[in-house]
Structure formats: structure tokens, C-alpha cells
Amino acid sequence: MKQKLLLIFGLIILTFSSGKAQQLITGKISEKNGSPIVGATILEKGSSNGTSTNGNGAFSLKVNKSKTRLVISSVGFQTIEIDASPGTEVSLVWKKAQ
Numbered sequence: 001m002k003q004k005l006l007l008i009f010g011l012i013i014l015t016f017s018s019g020k021a022q023q024l025i026t027g028k029i030s031e032k033n034g035s036p037i038v039g040a041t042i043l044e045k046g047s048s049n050g051t052s053t054n055g056n057g058a059f060s061l062k063v064n065k066s067k068t069r070l071v072i073s074s075v076g077f078q079t080i081e082i083d084a085s086p087g088t089e090v091s092l093v094w095k096k097a098q
Helices: 002-017
Strands: 022-031 041-044 050-052 058-064 069-073 080-083 088-092
Touching (some): 069 088
Antiparallel strands (some): 022 058, 041 050
16 A cells, blocks of 8 residues: 555656646737748747748747747847747747848
């Protein structure tokens, strides 16, 4: 009986410590005029966890469930940082010529 109780207790601890809670963030990155940005990079701030947009400017990324920030960048556009939330839609602005 004692061994079964220890086994159950161990499995419960393993279940709760097996990883950080995650959530799936999906969204779309586009230009101000609505044109999708293909190949934009979306990174979970402070990690190497990231993805890029597909041909429609859409992306999906599993991030830590705690308050997470996303860093979004693409060649020729200003990099932005936003709070991660499901259904994210972002319009990037072109960098000003120097």
C-alpha cells in the first residue's frame, strides 16, 4: 500500500513539473495596406523559440503561458515588440530611408 501511494505521489509531481504551461499563439503579419508579409520572424522574447510567417502572412507559435512578449521583424520593416495573445494581427511599418 505504501509503495502504491509513493508511486501515485511521484506521478503527480512528475505531471506538474514536466514542463511550463504553454499556449498556442496564432496570427497574421501584414503591411499597413493589408498585404501579407511573407517570411517575417516572430520570436518569443528572451528565448530562441520562434517561427516565421507563411505565404499568407500567418503564423503559429507555442509560447510560455506566463506573460510573454513577441519580437516581430522582417527585412526593410521596423522591428516591434508586443504582448503575446491569441489571434494577434500586426501591421509592420517600413523603415525610413537614411
